Amino acid sequence: MAAETKERIVRAAEILFAKEGYAGTSLRQITESAGVNIAAVNYHFGSKENLLIEILDRVVGPINAERLQLLDEAQAEDTPDITAVLTAFLLPDLHVLDELRSRDPSLPRFVARMYSEDSELMTRVMGRQFAETQARFYTAFGSALPELSSEEMAWRLNCIVGIVVYLFAGVQAPGMPPMLGPDVDANLARLLSVTVTLMTAPQPLEVSTPI
Amino acid sequence: MAAETKERIVRAAEILFAKEGYAGTSLRQITESAGVNIAAVNYHFGSKENLLIEILDRVVGPINAERLQLLDEAQAEDTPDITAVLTAFLLPDLHVLDELRSRDPSLPRFVARMYSEDSELMTRVMGRQFAETQARFYTAFGSALPELSSEEMAWRLNCIVGIVVYLFAGVQAPGMPPMLGPDVDANLARLLSVTVTLMTAPQPLEVSTPI
DNA sequence: GTCTATAACGGGATAGAC
DNA sequence: GTCTATCCCGTTATAGAC
Numbered sequence: 001m002a003a004e005t006k007e008r009i010v011r012a013a014e015i016l017f018a019k020e021g022y023a024g025t026s027l028r029q030i031t032e033s034a035g036v037n038i039a040a041v042n043y044h045f046g047s048k049e050n051l052l053i054e055i056l057d058r059v060v061g062p063i064n065a066e067r068l069q070l071l072d073e074a075q076a077e078d079t080p081d082i083t084a085v086l087t088a089f090l091l092p093d094l095h096v097l098d099e100l101r102s103r104d105p106s107l108p109r110f111v112a113r114m115y116s117e118d119s120e121l122m123t124r125v126m127g128r129q130f131a132e133t134q135a136r137f138y139t140a141f142g143s144a145l146p147e148l149s150s151e152e153m154a155w156r157l158n159c160i161v162g163i164v165v166y167l168f169a170g171v172q173a174p175g176m177p178p179m180l181g182p183d184v185d186a187n188l189a190r191l192l193s194v195t196v197t198l199m200t201a202p203q204p205l206e207v208s209t210p211i
Numbered sequence: 212m213a214a215e216t217k218e219r220i221v222r223a224a225e226i227l228f229a230k231e232g233y234a235g236t237s238l239r240q241i242t243e244s245a246g247v248n249i250a251a252v253n254y255h256f257g258s259k260e261n262l263l264i265e266i267l268d269r270v271v272g273p274i275n276a277e278r279l280q281l282l283d284e285a286q287a288e289d290t291p292d293i294t295a296v297l298t299a300f301l302l303p304d305l306h307v308l309d310e311l312r313s314r315d316p317s318l319p320r321f322v323a324r325m326y327s328e329d330s331e332l333m334t335r336v337m338g339r340q341f342a343e344t345q346a347r348f349y350t351a352f353g354s355a356l357p358e359l360s361s362e363e364m365a366w367r368l369n370c371i372v373g374i375v376v377y378l379f380a381g382v383q384a385p386g387m388p389p390m391l392g393p394d395v396d397a398n399l400a401r402l403l404s405v406t407v408t409l410m411t412a413p414q415p416l417e418v419s420t421p422i
Numbered sequence: 423g424t425c426t427a428t429a430a431c432g433g434g435a436t437a438g439a440c
Numbered sequence: 441g442t443c444t445a446t447c448c449c450g451t452t453a454t455a456g457a458c
Contacts, residue, residue, distance in 0.1 A: 005423090005424085020234070021232060021234055021235075021328065022235075023231070023232055023234040023235035024232075024233075024234035024235075026450070026451065026452085027451075027452065027453090028450075028451080028452095036424090037424065037425055037426085038425095038426095038452095039424080039425070039426085039453080039454080040424075040425090041452090041453095042452075042453055042454075043423080043424080047452080047453080048452070048453095109327060112326075112327040113327045113328075115323075115327070115377075115380055115382055116320060116323040116324045116326070116327045116380050117232065117324075127385060130384075131385075134384060151388065154384075154387055155390060155401070156405060158377065158382075158384075158387075158390055159374045159377070159405055161377065161382075162373045162374040162375075162376065162377025162378070162380075163370045163373040163374060163377075164373075165373065165376075165377060165380075166326075166369065166370070166372065166373025166374075166376060166377070167373070169326055169327050169373075169376075171326055171369075171372075173341075173345060173365075173369075174338060174342075176365055176369075177362065179366060179369055189415060190366070190415055193412060193413075193415035194367060194370055194409050194412055197408055197409060197412035198405050198408060198409050201404060201405055201408035202404075204400060204401055204404035216441080216442085237432075237433065237434085238433080238434060238435085239432080239433080239434095247442090248442060248443055248444085249434095249443095249444095250435085250436080250442075250443070250444085251441090251442075251443095252434090252435095253434080253435060253436075254441075254442075255441095258434080258435080259434070259435095
């Protein structure tokens with residue numbers, strides 16, 4: 001029963017963390033929602049913080065793994081163009097988002113929350129997860145967009161990360177349809193149409209500083 | 212001393228909320244950091260939640276006020292083009308971001324946090340603040356981009372909001388320069404170059420659904 | 423391996439003196 | 441308007457029975 005109890009805790013905790021935040025969720029809520037004893041979290045994970053780390057790794061890990069795999073495939077034959085590199089970057093996000101959403105509609109927000117939480121813990125986990133991926137993609141984007149300064153390229157890539165994080169946040173203005181539909185391919189196409197344009201926009205002129 | 216004590220509490224609390232989140236900040240932290248008595252929050256604001264609402268209003272209110280004013284000015288003579296409307300939309304963000312940053316480097320993150328917190332409270336405050344602004348800008352963007360479907364227009368505008376929220380979050384990859392420099396005009400120019408391109412990208416084709 | 427019970431502590435809020 | 445003292449509750453974590 002050990003494995004099942006652990007799983008029940010993880011499934012309950014990730015939803016609660018997504019809805020209420022890490023600090024806003026108590027072990028009582030988690031264990032009650034999971035239908036396990038209140039002592040089970042500390043028995044199986046050692047502490048509330050270790051539970052969060054496990055959940056973070058489970059969510060972020062697959063994104064990076066698929067990103068690197070898609071980039072490998074795109075680079076197998078020749079230098080991929082910007083659409084191919086962006087697809088390798090974005091598609092894993094949409095897959096994970098879809099998987100999270102299918103488990104619980106509020107679950108994707110968990111990822112967005114990680115980005116606006118500044119704690120030492122988040123920086124550590126996210127940094128460890130994203131280090132390799134970042135270097136690989138910076139190089140790939142640089143090859144696909146040789147005319148762009150690397151600084152501007154990184155800046156625009158950050159804009160795209162902002163858009164993706166916002167998708168995960170699932171912010172929905174009243175009366176507006178959700179930003180993502182049920183079809184992953186359609187979502188990707190729409191996202192590519194703006195992000196490809198964004199990355200290939202002409203390099204802006206330096207603004208002259210007044211005297 | 213009443214007014215000063217209230218101010219001291221607000222200034223201390225907004226920084227702590229930005230750094231640790233609402234749930235992650237205790238009244239003891241706030242009052243200690245403000246150098247006031249622990250009972251002062253409940254005396255001046257009634258509750259911790261009312262304190263948050265006051266801080267939220269103070270941050271979000273000026274953004275909307277300036278947005279509407281700039282839009283009024285842009286619409287005074289004739290129908291403004293997309294750059295003018297986007298400037299009215301984005302410049303107030305950069306102003307507030309700059310003002311927050313000058314008070315404390317971690318303060319802008321407070322705004323980003325509001326977007327990823329899903330609580331009933333956030334939805335209520337943000338909804339009340341943004342309702343009028345949203346309607347006015349949807350119309351203005353529609354006039355500036357008549358060839359775009361209103362649904363696609365709203366979708367892209369959401370992408371821009373995502374970028375702006377990410378700017379407020381101040382996420383900074385290791386070894387990368389911050390996304391915003393000290394000069395507001397330069398920041399605006401850079402932001403406009405990608406957002407104008409994003410909004411004026413050709414309308415994507417509908418993805419045909421396979422049988 | 424899982425439970426109950428409880429320890430040890432910190433949380434928000436308030437009563438009442440000054 | 442500001443303080444001290446305290447209430448009452450929920451928090452994480454653990455000890456020990458089963």
